[in-house]
Amino acid sequence: MDNILRVASYNVRDFKDDVDAAVRVVRAINPDVLCLQEVPRHLLSSYRTASFAARCGLFWSGGHRGSGGTTVMSSLRVDAANVMHIPLKVRGRCQRERGYAVSQIRLPGYHSVGFVSIHLSLDPGERARHSAEVIKALPEDTPLVVAGDLNEGCDGRAWLAFGVRLRAVTGDAPTFPALNPQHRPDVIFASQQLSAVPRDAVKLDPGDLAAATDHLPVWVDLDLSGVPAR
Numbered sequence: 001m002d003n004i005l006r007v008a009s010y011n012v013r014d015f016k017d018d019v020d021a022a023v024r025v026v027r028a029i030n031p032d033v034l035c036l037q038e039v040p041r042h043l044l045s046s047y048r049t050a051s052f053a054a055r056c057g058l059f060w061s062g063g064h065r066g067s068g069g070t071t072v073m074s075s076l077r078v079d080a081a082n083v084m085h086i087p088l089k090v091r092g093r094c095q096r097e098r099g100y101a102v103s104q105i106r107l108p109g110y111h112s113v114g115f116v117s118i119h120l121s122l123d124p125g126e127r128a129r130h131s132a133e134v135i136k137a138l139p140e141d142t143p144l145v146v147a148g149d150l151n152e153g154c155d156g157r158a159w160l161a162f163g164v165r166l167r168a169v170t171g172d173a174p175t176f177p178a179l180n181p182q183h184r185p186d187v188i189f190a191s192q193q194l195s196a197v198p199r200d201a202v203k204l205d206p207g208d209l210a211a212a213t214d215h216l217p218v219w220v221d222l223d224l225s226g227v228p229a230r
Contacts, residue, residue, distance in 0.1 A: 002107075005032045006032045007035070008034050009037070010026065012212070015048055021207070024205065034074070035101070039064060039069045039070065059080060066087040068119055080104070088133060096122075111142070111229070144166060145188065153184050181216060186215055186218045188220050193227055194226065
């Protein structure tokens with residue numbers, strides 16, 4: 001349907017596992033927007049991310065260093081603009097680099113939607129601090145989607161903070177670890193005017209899901225009918 005946008009989020013663990021399997025998973029989901037976490041960040045790693053995007057049939061703007069391994073890819077069905085990769089300050093030299101990626105996505109005929117891909121810390125205090133920083137930076141006047149790996153469940157402080165402005169639109173099934181999911185750190189939040197609709201069945205190979213990375217993907221179909229047309 002012309003008014004439906006499929007959004008997915010996936011932690012790909014620095015492509016340390018079976019990249020071919022990850023590509024098959026993404027192509028089976030066939031998202032219009034893909035928010036990624038743990039994309040390789042080391043020097044000269046961009047070509048691996050660009051190759052992954054191309055093999056998934058997606059557009060990637062590049063320039064993701066400083067984002068803590070987060071980025072946003074999109075299909076040619078939508079227009080992507082104002083792509084930014086923003087670092088978050090971490091305390092202590094041993095802490096992993098953190099940040100988030102932002103992109104304005106527009107489905108022709110509809111107002112643009114702001115997308116944020118985020119991967120929060122293992123430390124609860126830092127998760128709360130970073131989520132507050134991200135929320136403060138989110139624009140008030142545009143529909144929003146925030147997707148990623150929060151490293152906590154729905155009772156966590158960061159999760160609850162995002163829930164003040166947005167609502168979780170993915171189900172309550174656990175997503176980690178992929179081989180035997182017990183926890184639900186992966187989630188997609190959306191503004192009230194973006195309605196989640198029943199999605200078409202997607203057949204994902206269990207072997208590919210287990211081989212691709214240690215997280216399961218999450219995805220949702222969002223109805224843009226509540227967003228003013230342009």
